Amino acid sequence: MNSTSAINDARNQLVDEIVAARPLPAAVELAMRTVARDKHLPGLDPENAYTDEAVSIKDNPGGPLPLSLASVPSIVAMMLKQLDAQPGDHVLEIGAGTGYNAALLAEIVGAHGEVTTVDIEPDVAVHARNALNATGYERVTVIERDGLKGASENAPYDRMIATVGLWDIPDAWREQLADGGHLVVPFRWRGQTRSVALTRHGDTLISDGMELCGFVPIIGQDGERVAELADGTIRLHHDQDQAVDRALLADAFSGRLTEMWADARVGREEPFDGIWLRATVSDNTVCRLEVTKEALSAGVRRPAIPSLSPALVVGDSLAYMILHREDAHPDRPWRLGAAGYGPDAASLARKLVAHIDAWGAEREAVPTMTIYPGDTALDSLAEGHVIEKNTSVLVLGY
Known part of the structure; x- marks a missing residue:
């Protein structure tokens, strides 16, 4: 598959399959039809770039999971739907990966929006920067940094999204998210990972929905x-x-x-x-x-x-x-x-x-998760089941 038209056909076919299984907002669908995933995966046959599969871009010699992945496209689409970014939004992404997700976000928020993406791995950040430059998304800011610190220089953010698994919510993220802003994070508790969509209400984060997913854990959390x-x-x-x-x-x-x-x-x-x-x-x-x-x-x-x-x-x-x-x-x-x-x-x-x-x-029931700062008094929590983490406290209930 070498011709531009054949690559475009493959991209559209993949998006057709994703939309058939899970309808997407028009802005997310258009972004996925526009951004060339193959350009963010150099060295990979373009045909393989448009299968609904993850692609490892950085191996981990110290463990069984890679340090960085290009996520499964249908999961990317699902999380962007949860995020519900709008034109003009300021967005922070934790986990730059290939730069593909940042490019999608740039398409969605448009010329008046801002996208900042952060990655702890120097070569991953460089890869994302080069791919974004090569595909016309120079306006995306790429920062090499521990993602747990966020990016305060461009805060506050209307939307934040993590493309790595989190066991706890850092205080910095809550502080950098605008009140009323949305955070989508692959959250890990009790052995499972769910993409949890959260909205900030003062010092608390309250979920709007949860979807099953799987992501490489972020570096720096060991709970x-x-x-x-x-x-x-x-x-x-x-x-x-x-x-x-x-x-x-x-x-x-x-x-x-x-x-x-x-x-x-x-x-x-x-x-x-x-x-x-x-x-x-x-x-x-x-x-x-x-x-x-x-x-x-x-x-x-x-x-x-x-x-x-x-x-x-x-x-x-x-x-x-x-x-x-x-x-x-x-x-x-x-x-x-x-x-x-x-x-x-x-x-x-x-x-x-x-x-x-x-x-x-009751097979379709989804609980609500409320996340409080870790120093919140237990008698002031909402009613429900409490799970204490290092820097936050979760309350789950129906």
């Missing part, structure tokens, strides 16, 4: 922990405030398996990640379970999704989500349930089944 079990073939991903003790769980998977089944069922293409979200609204024991092929081969019960299933962990016991097929229900053949290990397996499995059936009764 997440990993407990390796069964010689490293099973991993529990949890938050620092959760009492997960690897030593207590060391023999859990060598004991008897307990299974319980919920009433809830799902169809072949029906998402059920909302169970995880709902559980975190009331339960502090929710973690992410990762079970490798080696553990499955050794006889561990297969989770619903081996790499990222919700699990409840208390002391020396745990329970996680499973499923099995029941052909007697062709519309929703997959029945959901819980597998438990350890002395309290039955009670934890029963608790997880209750979360599953609560979701099954």
Whole structure:
């Protein structure tokens, strides 16, 4: 694919597919049809630039995840829809990446708007600057800096968007966002990541919606922990405030398996990640379970999704989500349930089944998240389930 017309056709075909699955605001759709993603991915076949896939642009020699990615285009579109940027807005982006997202933002806010993008990696910032210059977006400001500090020199911002995963909300971001302004951030809690759309109301941020997503974590936040079990073939991903003790769980998977089944069922293409979200609204024991092929081969019960299933962990016991097929229900053949290990397996499995059936009764419900500064008095918080982070306090509720 070398001709300009063929590349344009591929770009429009990708946008057609995205819009068919999720209608977009006219400004976002036009920007995606205008900005050449292939120009931000030099060295990649243009045909591959217009598939709905992420592209690694900087490897991480110290870990399994890359340091920087060109995000999946449909996720880019979803987050821009959440952001709802308007002509003339001042926008801050955390995570410059290829510069592609900043170019889209520049198209949306127009000549009277301003876009600032920040990245901690020097070569990533240079790549973004060069790509933006080459594609006609010299007006975008690119800053090499720790994104957790924001960019106070161009504040306040009407809109802020992060293209890296955040475990906590820095005070600097809240301070640099205009009152009434919108922040969209891939937020991490209890092992999951959701793109949360937030609006600033004084010192608080209140959510307008949440969407499932996955992003490389930002450098500089370390509130997440990993407990390796069964010689490293099973991993529990949890938050620092959760009492997960690897030593207590060391023999859990060598004991008897307990299974319980919920009433809830799902169809072949029906998402059920909302169970995880709902559980975190009331339960502090929710973690992410990762079970490798080696553990499955050794006889561990297969989770619903081996790499990222919700699990409840208390002391020396745990329970996680499973499923099995029941052909007697062709519309929703997959029945959901819980597998438990350890002395309290039955009670934890029963608790997880209750979360599953609560979701099954109200599948489209999305909680509200309110984020307060970390020094806020607990008796002044809104009613709901409280999760304390380092610099902020979350309250979740329906």
